[in-house]
Amino acid sequence: MKKTTFWICLCLLCCCYSYGKETTCFVDASxxxxxxxxxxxxxxxxxxxxxxxxxxxxxxxxxxxxIRQGTYYFQQGISIGESLSGLTISAYPxxxxxxxxxxxxxxxxxxxxxxxxxxxxxxxLKEAGITDWGEIHSAGFSRPSQPSWGELFxxxxxxxxxxxxNGGMIRMGKVIDPGSVPRNGEMDxxxxxxxxxxxxxxxWHFTDNIWIGGYFNYGYADDWLRVAKLDKKEKTxxxxxxxxxGFRSGNxxxxxxxxxxxxxxxxxxxxxxxREEGTLYFIPPAxxxxxxxxxxxxxxxxxxxxxxxxxxxHITFECSRGLMLSLVETENVCIEHCTFRNAGNWAISVGLxxxxxxxxxxxxxxxxVRGKIGSLQxxxxxxxxxxxxxxxxxxxxxxxxYNLGAGGVSLGGxxxxxxxxxxNEVSGCLFHDNNRIERSYRPxxxxxxxxxxxxxxxxxxxxxxAILLHGNNHLIENNYIHDVCLEIEDQGAVYYGRNPSECGxxxxxxxxxxxxxxxxxxxxxxxxxACGMLVEGNIFYHAGKYAxxxxxxxxxxxxNNLFINGQFAIHADNRxxxxxxxxxxxxxxxxxxxxxxxxxxxxxxxxYPFMADYLPSDSLPKRNVVxxxxxxxxxxLSDNPQxxxxxxxxxxxxxxxxxPFDKERLFQIIREKKYFPEECLKRIGIxxx
Numbered sequence: 001m002k003k004t005t006f007w008i009c010l011c012l013l014c015c016c017y018s019y020g021k022e023t024t025c026f027v028d029a030s031x032x033x034x035x036x037x038x039x040x041x042x043x044x045x046x047x048x049x050x051x052x053x054x055x056x057x058x059x060x061x062x063x064x065x066x067i068r069q070g071t072y073y074f075q076q077g078i079s080i081g082e083s084l085s086g087l088t089i090s091a092y093p094x095x096x097x098x099x100x101x102x103x104x105x106x107x108x109x110x111x112x113x114x115x116x117x118x119x120x121x122x123x124x125l126k127e128a129g130i131t132d133w134g135e136i137h138s139a140g141f142s143r144p145s146q147p148s149w150g151e152l153f154x155x156x157x158x159x160x161x162x163x164x165x166n167g168g169m170i171r172m173g174k175v176i177d178p179g180s181v182p183r184n185g186e187m188d189x190x191x192x193x194x195x196x197x198x199x200x201x202x203x204w205h206f207t208d209n210i211w212i213g214g215y216f217n218y219g220y221a222d223d224w225l226r227v228a229k230l231d232k233k234e235k236t237x238x239x240x241x242x243x244x245x246g247f248r249s250g251n252x253x254x255x256x257x258x259x260x261x262x263x264x265x266x267x268x269x270x271x272x273x274x275r276e277e278g279t280l281y282f283i284p285p286a287x288x289x290x291x292x293x294x295x296x297x298x299x300x301x302x303x304x305x306x307x308x309x310x311x312x313x314h315i316t317f318e319c320s321r322g323l324m325l326s327l328v329e330t331e332n333v334c335i336e337h338c339t340f341r342n343a344g345n346w347a348i349s350v351g352l353x354x355x356x357x358x359x360x361x362x363x364x365x366x367x368x369v370r371g372k373i374g375s376l377q378x379x380x381x382x383x384x385x386x387x388x389x390x391x392x393x394x395x396x397x398x399x400x401x402y403n404l405g406a407g408g409v410s411l412g413g414x415x416x417x418x419x420x421x422x423x424n425e426v427s428g429c430l431f432h433d434n435n436r437i438e439r440s441y442r443p444x445x446x447x448x449x450x451x452x453x454x455x456x457x458x459x460x461x462x463x464x465x466a467i468l469l470h471g472n473n474h475l476i477e478n479n480y481i482h483d484v485c486l487e488i489e490d491q492g493a494v495y496y497g498r499n500p501s502e503c504g505x506x507x508x509x510x511x512x513x514x515x516x517x518x519x520x521x522x523x524x525x526x527x528x529x530a531c532g533m534l535v536e537g538n539i540f541y542h543a544g545k546y547a548x549x550x551x552x553x554x555x556x557x558x559x560n561n562l563f564i565n566g567q568f569a570i571h572a573d574n575r576x577x578x579x580x581x582x583x584x585x586x587x588x589x590x591x592x593x594x595x596x597x598x599x600x601x602x603x604x605x606x607x608y609p610f611m612a613d614y615l616p617s618d619s620l621p622k623r624n625v626v627x628x629x630x631x632x633x634x635x636x637l638s639d640n641p642q643x644x645x646x647x648x649x650x651x652x653x654x655x656x657x658x659x660p661f662d663k664e665r666l667f668q669i670i671r672e673k674k675y676f677p678e679e680c681l682k683r684i685g686i687x688x689x
Contacts, residue, residue, distance in 0.1 A: 023057060025050045028068035047072050047099075055084060064088045067315070069095035073102070074320075077299040077371070082306040091314035101297025101320030101343070102153065103130055107289045115281060118266045123292065126278040130294055133273060134321065136161075136211060136260060139438045140223030142183075142244050144356030145373040147298040147322035148344025148405050148437055152271045154284050154292055158342050158403050158436060161211075162265040162272045164200060169214055169255035173197060176236060178246035182360045189360070191228055191239040192216070192247035202232045206262040209275070212237065213439075214256030217245035219489020219519060220464075222439040227258070244362060253489045253519060295344060298322040300371050304330050311336065318342045323349055326371045330391040337398050344405035344437060346373050348396060350424055351388030351412025351448070354379040373410055377441060380448065380470055384499060384593055388412030390422055390449055398428040398689065405437035407446060414450030416471055419504075419603045421451020428686050431459045431466075440488060443468040443495075447476075454479060456687050463487040469496035473504035473607075480663065480685040482513040485521040485544065492525025492549065496533075498583065500553065500590055501597045503532025503608045510538045511684050514661050517545040517567055524548045529576055529583060529590065531555050532608055537680060541666060542566055550643070552576040554622040555610045558629060562676050564666075565633040565654050570626060572643035576619035584619045591615055630675060 026043035027050045035042045036049060044050045050065045057063060063086060080087070091097035105128045113122045125133065134149030152159040172194060179192030204210070210227040221244060228240035248254065258264075262281065265272045271282035280294075297320040304310060306329045313336040317324045321344045327333055328351060340347035354366035356374040363381035366374070368388075380386055390412030401408040408431045413422020431444035444459045448470040455475070459466040460483040467476065476494065484493045493512055496502060512523035523543035524535055529552045536559040540547040546568045550556055552575040563569045576584045584590045597604055599611050610623065620643075627647035631637060633654025638644055658665050663685070670676045 022062040022064065024064045024066055025053060026066050026068065027072075029070040029072055030068070043068065048078060051078055051080075051084070054087060062086065064090065066090060066092050067097045068092050069097060071098040071100050071104075073100050073104070074297050074301055077297070077301055077303055080302055080304045080307050080310060082308070085308045085310060087307075088311040089313070089315070090311070096316065097314065098316045098318060099301050100293065100318055101301065101324075102293040102295045102318075103128065105130075105292035105294060107292060110289055110292070113281065115265050116263055118283065120265055120281045120283050121289065122279055122281050124277070124279050125273075125294065128294070130296075131278075132296065133275065133278075136209070136226075138224050138226070138241070140213075140243070141221035141440050142362045142378060143223070143360065144375045144378075145345060145406050145438055145442065146356050148295070150321065151295045151344055152280060152282060152292070153295070153319055153342050154282065155286055155290050156342070157269070157285050159269055159271040159282055159285075160436070161259045162261055162270040163257055163259035164261060164264045165257060166267045169257045170198070172214070172216070172247070172249035172254040172256055175247045175249050178248060179239065180242035181244075181246040182242055183244050183362050186242070187359065189241045191225070191241050192243070193236050193238050194247055194249065195236055197235065201230070201237075201258070202235065204230070204261060204263055209260055210258055211260050212239070212256050212258050215253050215489075216243050216256065217248045217254070219251065219253035220440055220491050221245060242360070244360065251489075293319045295319045295321050295342075300324055300326040302326070303371055304328070304333060305370060306330065308332050310334070313337050315339075316341070317347070321345065323347075323353075323371060323373060325349070327391065327394055328352055328370050329389045330394055333391070333394045335396045335399060339400045340404065340408070341401070342403045346406050346410060346442075347401050347404055347408050349373055349410040349412075350394055350396075351390030351410065353410070373406070376410065384470075384501070385416045385596060387415050387417075388448060390414070390424055392422050392424065394424045396426045396429060398686075399430075401429065401431045401444070402433045403436065404434040406435065407438075407442035408434060408444040410446045410448070411452055411454075412449045413452050414471070414473075416450050417597060419450050419472055419607060421473060422449050423451060423453070425453040425455065426457060427453070427455045428689065429457045430686060431457065432461045435463050440464040440491075441468065447471065447474050450474075453477075456683070456685065458686050459484060461486070465491055465495045466493045467495070469494065469505060470499075470502060472502055475506050475508070477506070477508040477510065478683045478685070478687075479510045480513075481510060481523070482515070482661075482663075485515050488521065489519035491520075492522045492527075492544070494523065495525045495527065497525065497527025497530045497551065498589070499593050500529050500531040500611070500614060501594050501599055501604070502530065503555070503611065505533050507533060507535045508537050509680050509683060511541070511663065512538065512543040512547070513541040513663070513666070515542065515544040517542070520545055520549075522546040522549040522571075526550045526553045526556055528580060529553045532610070533557075534559070536560050538562070539670075539676065539684075540564065540566065540569075541661075546571040550621065550624055552580060552619070552621055554614075554624060556624050558626045561629045562670070563629065563631045563634050565657065567635050568639055569629075569631055569634045569637045570644060571638060572621060572624055572640050574619070574621055574643060576621075581619065584617060586616075632675070
């Protein structure tokens with residue numbers, strides 16, 4: 001046995017081919033060679049085999065794993081630790097390589113059936129060898145972000161659980177019982193009861209495991225709840241458990257929809273799983289079914305821990321339930337020209353997450369963990385200085401993210417206590433059509449820690465925010481953010497708040513466009529006393545009800561910006577003197593948060609001298625400066641100008657509306673009228689490397 005082990009190790013050590021100082025391993029899933037040594041002629045058949053071989057090599061500073069075209073299925077994730085530092089993983093030039101966390105289903109297993117008046121396709125998962133289907137779970141505001149159940153993808157497109165109505169949502173009926181309100185400490189998890197008035201609902205026969213989703217109270221807090229009882233006689237819906245703020249109807253955004261209903265499998269792109277039979281019923285998005293895949297993988301494809309100088313490029317990651325890549329305590333890791341799509345959770349976490357809380361809490365302290373997002377936001381609310389160990393100088397560049405179940409990138413790095421920068425970066429990336437499951441507070445990018453950067457990205461088609469910000473001294477520049485906050489109330493494309501110590505971020509040379517203004521939405525939201533942001537050289541075109549909203553904070557500066565066609569430019573208020581004064585009361589949240597970072601000591605004292613006299617405070621917003629801006633066709637500069645300092649601004653008549661909106665057409669008009677420097681326009685959006 002020892003002799004056999006010796007020869008296996010010797011073969012692995014000799015495998016792969018060296019060219020000068022560079023060692024290259026090849027992987028090809030379609031290879032028919034009986035011998036696997038990692039050479040071009042005899043490649044490894046699996047990525048795992050290549051990793052095992054490379055791990056036994058000596059110097060990995062110049063080691064490459066080159067993967068030939070094909071789909072590589074992962075039954076479990078792979079760890080890349082410090083010993084694999086220096087490794088490059090890439091697709092063979094010009095070939096498409098897919099890492100899949102799903103199980104392919106042969107189209108020959110598909111049968112035709114009828115549900116109601118609709119012809120549907122069906123496939124028995126047990127016959128396809130799939131028995132782990134996962135369980136639908138609640139997902140929404142203040143709930144843990146966690147792996148989805150198994151999902152169906154047809155012809156490379158995500159299917160949705162059958163729902164009613166097929167598009168949009170319906171107004172909530174009368175609330176009979178709001179249920180428990182966990183936000184107020186009511187932890188008995190009593191479900192809510194609300195009335196409905198649709199005969200369609202009463203016609204449903206298969207009422208087991210129906211779910212409802214929507215905005216059941218505040219317009220920024222979505223949730224999913226299982227229906228415990230559908231009372232057709234009283235025309236009421238009883239939920240199995242509470243939502244954070246309880247049920248309340250009457251506002252325009254208080255809307256809901258039902259899903260996971262067998263009879264509502266009536267539109268292309270929908271599916272329903274009969275969990276007793278193990279049969280999937282679905283209506284394919286096209287007449288011909290070319291491919292079927294059922295997502296399985298819950299852990300990251302790649303878990304990088306303490307590795308440095310690793311490059312991953314030209315790989316497509318898809319069809320998984322959980323987080324796709326995890327980076328913790330890494331340095332100089334580059335994720336380049338990769339695609340992240342068709343998954344049930346986030347794509348990438350740079351830094352630790354938090355093990356999901358067992359209780360439904362708005363805030364709390366949890367266990368740091370790799371490979372999950374979990375209850376990170378709730379943990380950060382209670383532990384603002386939590387160092388996620390996101391490493392430094394990591395870069396996610398020119399990647400594409402779409403059809404994800406939650407957000408895109410959770411970007412940590414740096415330390416809030418010392419203000420040591422992480423210098424981690426997301427640049428040149430495209431994010432669109434995400435948040436299929438978790439709708440609110442799951443941004444394209446969640447930036448945390450200190451001294452990280454988001455630049456030259458494009459973000460669009462999101463129900464809620466584009467960027468959620470925690471921490472200090474971040475740089476957000478040259479991004480094109482449009483068509484976001486599409487269904488949300490009281491939200492901003494770039495959002496941060498309720499912590500006056502999170503200062504020093506610069507928002508520069510971005511374009512914000514086409515943000516709906518029906519509800520309280522904006523491009524930049526300084527919520528609940530947020531302070532100390534510089535917003536300079538940006539363009540706001542129809543950027544929400546307000547282009548900017550300063551909710552009681554101080555020392556925010558708007559300089560050299562261009563505001564075009566909108567209702568209000570900047571809203572400011574003194575909420576800390578009235579309805580939100582509890583935040584700044586002695587012994588309150590702000591006092592705790594400021595003292596925790598030692599705001600009167602170094603490095604905060606030098607970095608943010610304006611914060612030195614914040615406490616004790618009369619809570620008036622101070623030193624919010626609006627200077628050298630150009631307002632074109634803005635109906636009103638501010639509805640509360642007394643809380644702003646205006647200097648050297650100019651106004652002009654509205655531009656002719658651009659319908660449909662086109663960024664290049666807008667830039668052409670701006671150039672003609674010389675509203676903005678040409679060199680700044682050229683830098684906005686995704687640029688060539």
